[in-house]
Amino acid sequence: MWFNDYHTHTNFSADSESSMEDQCRAAIAAGIKQIAFTEHEDYNPGDFTSFFFRHEDYLRKIEVCRKQFGRQLIIRSGIEVSEPHFFSERAGYVLNKFDWDFVLGSLHWVDGKHNCYIADWVDAFGGWHAAYRAYFLELQTLAAEGDFDVLAHIDYQSRYAPPDVYAQYHVEDFEDVVRPVLAHVIARGKGIEINTSALRRGLANPNPPAIVVKWFHEMGGTILTLGSDSHNPKHTGAGISAALDMARAAGFLKLATFEHRQVTLVDID
Numbered sequence: 001m002w003f004n005d006y007h008t009h010t011n012f013s014a015d016s017e018s019s020m021e022d023q024c025r026a027a028i029a030a031g032i033k034q035i036a037f038t039e040h041e042d043y044n045p046g047d048f049t050s051f052f053f054r055h056e057d058y059l060r061k062i063e064v065c066r067k068q069f070g071r072q073l074i075i076r077s078g079i080e081v082s083e084p085h086f087f088s089e090r091a092g093y094v095l096n097k098f099d100w101d102f103v104l105g106s107l108h109w110v111d112g113k114h115n116c117y118i119a120d121w122v123d124a125f126g127g128w129h130a131a132y133r134a135y136f137l138e139l140q141t142l143a144a145e146g147d148f149d150v151l152a153h154i155d156y157q158s159r160y161a162p163p164d165v166y167a168q169y170h171v172e173d174f175e176d177v178v179r180p181v182l183a184h185v186i187a188r189g190k191g192i193e194i195n196t197s198a199l200r201r202g203l204a205n206p207n208p209p210a211i212v213v214k215w216f217h218e219m220g221g222t223i224l225t226l227g228s229d230s231h232n233p234k235h236t237g238a239g240i241s242a243a244l245d246m247a248r249a250a251g252f253l254k255l256a257t258f259e260h261r262q263v264t265l266v267d268i269d
């Protein structure tokens, strides 16, 4: 059985201290066949990760690691662009300038002002329910207009929810705003991921929960990747086998791989 991790970070992201070599060793030890290093590409002036990513140094390091580990591991160059709809000009420049294998599109900041990891971000919307709706509405715009290959962690905002909110949150209550996100993704020939980071934080569901993966499949979605969102070698590949089970249960027989931003679907088994 093959096993890929299509959402990982190294010290080319401001919030990771891990070398790419250590991440490659961890991936090989975890039995991963393909890894994509999807470093943060952020522009929001409020984010400490903004303008940190040194693209040319990164692409050189990718080549070094391909030489060193290429017999055991397929290494894809990647980038996780925050709000590609909001910063389309800057993102477009970077996406066109370099030969990326894989592009994640992420919504971390709502309205360009509220990052979901800031504890009281929902107050600006008068409560968590309205804030979550605002999140999904903006995700519709990202899905419709942003340049990306796979939409990252669809309900990212729930990852940092206080426990009482998380207990009340059911993605089914937001089906009317989530399905249009999926519809845009499918219409544009793009994909979604199952992001397992929340599982190792002790939360019940990955982002998005299994039901959303099911909706995506029912609606005709075919492009699905799995990612740990590892920022540290000890998390590389974590939760991917659970995500694989979830993909199968949703009806997926194949997962997506990317090279030069071209998708290839590969049988799960």
Ligand SMILES: [Zn+2]
Pocket (backbone or CB within 6 Å): 080, 106, 108, 152, 153
């Ligand atoms: Zn992210």
Ligand SMILES: [Zn+2]
Pocket (backbone or CB within 6 Å): 007, 009, 080, 229
């Ligand atoms: Zn990430």
